[in-house]
Amino acid sequence: MTAFKVGDQVTIHNSQTGPEKAAVVEAFTEGNRCMVLSDGSKWRADGQRQWRVGSGYYKGPVVERTRPGDLDIVTRRRAIGVIRKFAQDLNMDSPLDAAALKRIVDRIQEEQAAAPKDDGAA
Incomplete structure (x- = not known):
């Protein structure tokens, strides 16, 4: 069984x-x-x-x-992997134009601004 x-x-x-x-x-x-x-x-x-x-x-x-929180961890791990791969392959010969790259940077900055701040207290 x-x-x-x-x-x-x-x-x-x-x-x-x-x-x-x-x-x-x-x-x-x-x-x-x-x-x-x-x-x-x-x-x-x-x-x-x-x-x-x-x-x-x-x-x-x-x-x-699957336990509570498992899917969030898996999703986060996969997203980080995709972002790292994207950034690793990014150079001046990449097919994305300046406007597309600016949209990506803007979104990253928006998400960083909205994220909870780490006050350094442990």
Whole structure:
């Protein structure tokens, strides 16, 4: 018997960085021993390790039920990755014109101004 069922919202957690990816349980195979997620990954039905990892010792990500706050962390992590990739590839030969870049900068400044201020108190 598995703790998960088809349609469950789950989060793939890394022991060091927390929630990494959100998915939905799509199916069970291998006599309900293998769980298939919406991202195409396969996990043991208990979510403790990926299906057919090949090693007897496994210290990798695990699948858990999505908890409050998990989706915010995953969304933030993905957005930061996209922004970093965009900025890393940005140079004078980039296809965006000055007006588009100015709109991006304006929006960043608006969001920074609206963000809660860190007063330095710990």
